[in-house]
Amino acid sequence: MNELLQIKNLHVVYQTDEETVYAVNGVDLNLSEGETLGLVGETGAGKTTLALSILNILPPKVGKITEGSILFEGEELVGANEKLIREIQGNKIAMIFQDPMTSLNPLLTIEDQIGEALLLHRKELSKDEISQRVEEMLKMVGIPPERKKEYPHQFSGGMKQRVVIAISLACEPKLLLADEPTTALDVTIQAQVLHMMNQLKKELKTAMILITHDLGVVAEICEKVGIMYAGEIIEVGSLEDIFKGKDHHPYTKGLFGSIPDLNSDVSRLSPIDGLMPDPSALPEGCKFHPRCPNCWEMCKTTVPEYVDLGNGHKIRCHLFGNQNGGGGI
Amino acid sequence: MLKFIGKRLLMMIPVLIGISFIIFAIMSLTPGDPARLILGEYVEDEAIQAMRDELGLNDPFFQRYFDYMAGLIHGDFGVSWVSDLPVLEEIGSRIPTTLTLAFIATAIMTIVGVPLGIVSAVKQYSFLDTLCVFSAFILASVPSFWLGLLLVLLFSLTLNILPATGVDSWQNFILPCITLASVMMASLLRMTRSSMLEVVRQDYIRTARAKGADEKRVIFHHAIRNALLPVVTLVGLNFGNLMGGTIIIENVFAMPGLGTLILNSLYVKNTPVVMGGILFIAVCISIVNLLIDITYSFIDPRVRDRLKG
Numbered sequence: 216m217n218e219l220l221q222i223k224n225l226h227v228v229y230q231t232d233e234e235t236v237y238a239v240n241g242v243d244l245n246l247s248e249g250e251t252l253g254l255v256g257e258t259g260a261g262k263t264t265l266a267l268s269i270l271n272i273l274p275p276k277v278g279k280i281t282e283g284s285i286l287f288e289g290e291e292l293v294g295a296n297e298k299l300i301r302e303i304q305g306n307k308i309a310m311i312f313q314d315p316m317t318s319l320n321p322l323l324t325i326e327d328q329i330g331e332a333l334l335l336h337r338k339e340l341s342k343d344e345i346s347q348r349v350e351e352m353l354k355m356v357g358i359p360p361e362r363k364k365e366y367p368h369q370f371s372g373g374m375k376q377r378v379v380i381a382i383s384l385a386c387e388p389k390l391l392l393a394d395e396p397t398t399a400l401d402v403t404i405q406a407q408v409l410h411m412m413n414q415l416k417k418e419l420k421t422a423m424i425l426i427t428h429d430l431g432v433v434a435e436i437c438e439k440v441g442i443m444y445a446g447e448i449i450e451v452g453s454l455e456d457i458f459k460g461k462d463h464h465p466y467t468k469g470l471f472g473s474i475p476d477l478n479s480d481v482s483r484l485s486p487i488d489g490l491m492p493d494p495s496a497l498p499e500g501c502k503f504h505p506r507c508p509n510c511w512e513m514c515k516t517t518v519p520e521y522v523d524l525g526n527g528h529k530i531r532c533h534l535f536g537n538q539n540g541g542g543g544i
Numbered sequence: 545m546l547k548f549i550g551k552r553l554l555m556m557i558p559v560l561i562g563i564s565f566i567i568f569a570i571m572s573l574t575p576g577d578p579a580r581l582i583l584g585e586y587v588e589d590e591a592i593q594a595m596r597d598e599l600g601l602n603d604p605f606f607q608r609y610f611d612y613m614a615g616l617i618h619g620d621f622g623v624s625w626v627s628d629l630p631v632l633e634e635i636g637s638r639i640p641t642t643l644t645l646a647f648i649a650t651a652i653m654t655i656v657g658v659p660l661g662i663v664s665a666v667k668q669y670s671f672l673d674t675l676c677v678f679s680a681f682i683l684a685s686v687p688s689f690w691l692g693l694l695l696v697l698l699f700s701l702t703l704n705i706l707p708a709t710g711v712d713s714w715q716n717f718i719l720p721c722i723t724l725a726s727v728m729m730a731s732l733l734r735m736t737r738s739s740m741l742e743v744v745r746q747d748y749i750r751t752a753r754a755k756g757a758d759e760k761r762v763i764f765h766h767a768i769r770n771a772l773l774p775v776v777t778l779v780g781l782n783f784g785n786l787m788g789g790t791i792i793i794e795n796v797f798a799m800p801g802l803g804t805l806i807l808n809s810l811y812v813k814n815t816p817v818v819m820g821g822i823l824f825i826a827v828c829i830s831i832v833n834l835l836i837d838i839t840y841s842f843i844d845p846r847v848r849d850r851l852k853g
Contacts, residue, residue, distance in 0.1 A: 272753045274745075297758075305755035312754075317747040322769050322844060332755040366845040382755070 218286075219390060219422050220246040220269070225283035227261070227268050227446075234495040238264040240446035240502070241283070243521065246439075248389070251416060251423045253433035253454075255470070256443030257491055262426040263313070265443075266392040269424075270310050271300050287390070306336040309383035310392040314399055315375035319367040325378050326363035329353070332385045352381040356411060373404035380408070384415060391423045397432060409435060430474065434458060439527075442467050445492055445502035452528030462524055464532045465507045501533065509534055545841070548851045549834065556830045563826050564616070564819065568609050571815045577601075578813035582626055599625060612819070622816035626809070631820040634805065639824070641711055642802040645720055645793070646786035652725035653732050654779055661736025662771070666763055668741065676733060684730035692723040692796040709798035720797045724790060728782045735778050740771040769843055776843070780836035784829040788822075 227239035239261045246252055254262050267273050268280055271292060285292040287303065309332070312318040319328060329352055330345045340348070350360035356377035358370075367375055376396065383391060396412065397405040413436050416423060425437060433440055434454065441451040442464065450457065450464040457467065469487035489506035492498055498505055504514040513533050522535040579595040580587075596602050600611065615622060621631035664676040683691075699719060700708035707716050743749065744767055752766045791803030802821055809817040841848040 270754055272750055301756045301758060303756070304753070305757075310754045312747060312751060314747060318751045320748040320752070320766055320770070321846060323766075328751075331752070331757065335756050335761075368846045368849070379751075382751070 217248050218245055219248045219250075219288065220244070221284075221286040222265075222269070223284045223286075225265070225268060225285065226281045227264050227273065228279055228281055229264075229274070229277050230279060231277060236494045237497055238278075238446055238494060239268065240497070241518075242443075242446070242448050244441065244448060244451070246390070246422055246424065249416075249420045249422055250439060251425060251437045252439040252441055253437035254424055254426045254441050254443055254448075255428060255430060255433055257428065259491055259494065260443040261446040261494075262443050263394050264446075266310060266394055266424065266426060269390075270304060270308055270392060271295075272304070272310075302336070305332040305383075305388075306386045307388055308390045308392065309386065309388040311380055311383045311394060311396045313395045315372060315379045316399065318379050319375060321367055324364050324366055325353075325370070325381075329363075329378065329381050329385055332382065336386050348385070349381075352385055355384075355415070356381045357407075373400050373407070376400055376404070376408060377411070380412070380415075384419065384421075387419050388421060391421045392426070393423060394426045395428075396425075397429070398427070405432075412436065430471070442470065445497060446494065447502060447531060449503065449531045450529065452524075453526065456524075456526065456528040460528065462528075462530065462535065464503075464530050465509050465534070466503050469506075501531075545838075545851060549838070552834050552837070556827070559830065560823060560826055561613075564613065564823060565609065567819055567822050568612065568815070569605075571813060571818060572605050572608065576813055578625060578815065581812040582814070612816075621820045624809075624817050625814045626812060626817075631816045634817055635802065635820050635824055638800060638802045638805045641794075641799055642787060642790060644717060645724060645790050645799070645801065646783055648717060648721040649724035649728070649786055650779060650783045652721060653729035653782065656725070657729040657732035658736050658772075658775060661733040661775075662740055662763075662768065664733065665737045665740035665744070665771075666759075673737075677737070680730040680733045682730075683726050684734075686727065688723055688727050689792045689796050691726060692720065692793055695719045695723060696796070711799050716797070716799070720790075720793050720799060723796075724786060724793055728786075732775065732778055732782070736771065736775050739774050740767060743767045743771040746770070773840065773843060776839050777836055780832050780839075784832050787828045788825045 222242055222244040225239055225242045225244075226237075229236040229238055242261075242265060244252075244265075254265070256262050264273070264278070267278070269285055269287075269292070273279070280293050283293065287308065290299065292300065292303070319325070326346065326349050329349045333340055333345045333348055337345070346363075349363055353360045353363060358374055358377055358381075362369075367378070370378065376399065380396065383393075393412065397408050400408060409432060412423075415421065416436070425433065427433060437454055439451065440454055440457040441448045442457070443449070444466050450467050452460065457463075463471075466487070473484065473486050475481065475484055487506055492502060492505065498515075500516045501507070501510075501514045501519050504510045507514065511533070517533070519531045519533045521529040521531050523529050524535065577592070577596070579592045579599065579601060583591060583595060600608055603611070612622065621635075623630055624634050627634065660676050664673045667673050696708045696719060699706040706718055707713070708719075710716050744762075749762060749766055752762050757765070788803055788806070790801055791807055793799075794801040794804045802825070806818055806821040808814075809821070837847075837851075841851050
């Protein structure tokens with residue numbers, strides 16, 4: 216399979232007058248065409264920031280890529296000129312935003328908003344053709360096309376989310392960044408939306424990065440999983456590796472360990488002790504070491520490199536690899 | 545829509561009745577005898593009594609109020625106690641000056657303040673932005689009469705290119721309108737700027753950028769309409785304020801406007817003129833508020849739906 220997206224050593228900061236927040240700290244990521252990656256992690260782990268960086272819509276003036284490279288179809292996006300970026304935005308890479316309530320412009324009809332990407336990227340289309348395409352998109356996401364002249368406030372939350380999805384798919388992007396597309400929805404609508412996204416993935420052969428903190432959702436539609444912690448992808452591998460494999464980063468273990476088991480009788484949940492570090496003052500060495508049950512001296516001083524356990528299952532932890540000493544698991 | 549407008553026009557009636565009662569009560573129940581004030585200190589008591597009888601001041605308060613309101617319903621605003629001219633005529637002669645001042649000042653502040661506010665927000669922290677914010681800060685802090693006097697000093701007395709007082713030609717309106725506009729323009733600029741800054745941080749602006757819209761399209765197609773909602777309100781309120789609030793500027797430039805008429809009538813408790821003038825201003829403000837709401841419904845589909853429902 217062809218590599219669609221290659222991210223190398225990406226660093227992103229949010230810089231304000233008061234502080235510098237280190238949101239993404241050296242992320243490596245590869246994605247092939249048509250592949251779906253689930254990006255899992257706590258709130259504030261840098262998942263959304265990573266997606267915004269790929270699409271080049273970090274908050275202006277505040278968000279900055281300080282280091283690293285993002286190759287999309289072999290073209291460098293970091294520091295690329297505006298023309299190239301605009302050509303890719305909404306056309307080859309599109310994003311489904313987290314909150315459908317605020318992601319739509321309240322003063323424009325949904326036809327206007329779905330058709331906008333087409334208007335910008337498919338200059339050869341006439342007004343009628345765009346309008347026709349908008350109707351097709353609405354049908355695809357299960358909204359009656361007659362409603363295209365309506366405004367966002369006339370739709371329910373679930374329908375707004377479908378509109379947001381229709382917007383992102385209008386130009387049939389090669390890569391879809393779905394930022395918690397189901398978090399704002401109730402469970403029945405969630406199932407509908409997931410089913411629909413699965414369908415679309417098959418129909419349009421779109422590669423997808425699905426950001427979520429719901430491991431169930433990941434198990435349902437992803438082939439690859441990345442676990443993110445404090446701005447780093449600390450473990451990445453196939454769905455099989457992450458869900459069934461035996462070697463894991465201690466954080467991944469904690470994450471899975473915190474899911475309550477329906478079959479055993481426990482009186483308390485088992486969370487990971489401690490809190491995620493303040494991203495404006497990250498710890499030295501491995502970012503997880505203050506909370507890690509397997510922490511040893513090296514973890515406090517040296518940032519671990521990726522260790523490949525074969526088949527693309529990579530872990531960023533001193534417990535693995537060739538270093539001498541250490542506990543092992 | 546028509547139903548909404550009709551409803552709002554009907555709602556004006558209780559508002560106007562309330563205002564008329566309050567103003568009439570203040571005029572009648574506060575100390576000071578209009579007859580004495582109009583005729584002066586050194587007049588025989590008999591003359592005062594005769595005048596009180598003539599003006600109906602000896603009648604009970606409620607009877608006087610209902611007499612006045614009965615006249616009002618028949619379109620009779622009464623006669624000025626001072627000049628004996630019909631109130632409508634007195635007010636009518638002042639309206640063009642005040643309306644011209646209010647309209648032109650509102651136009652100037654909108655045409656200058658709103659675009660500068662938008663540019664200022666789009667180019668936040670640039671030199672232009674700093675300049676705009678700083679000038680707005682200065683203008684908002686300056687008392688308007690002082691600014692008016694300075695403008696007269698410069699353009700009338702030193703450069704001698706514009707008249708300082710009167711209402712004889714259109715040139716007379718330039719300085720007062722600029723004076724009135726500049727103070728309100730400052731607040732309008734800052735409101736537009738902050739509203740715009742607020743809007744460009746919204747999620748839907750990010751959505752627009754994610755679609756590949758360039759800066760121009762983001763600002764003109766997505767941001768401006770959203771940012772203008774509070775600005776429309778402020779423009780309307782300012783216009784309403786200008787209808788009655790130009791007294792100081794009318795005095796500085798010696799322009800016979802509505803504000804001056806009401807103030808002078810207040811000094812001698814010339815009740816019919818005060819009532820007529822204030823009711824006229826109240827009607828104007830009500831209509832402007834209605835216009836604001838209608839404008840809103842054109843900009844915002846959510847408001848449009850609410851008006852339908």
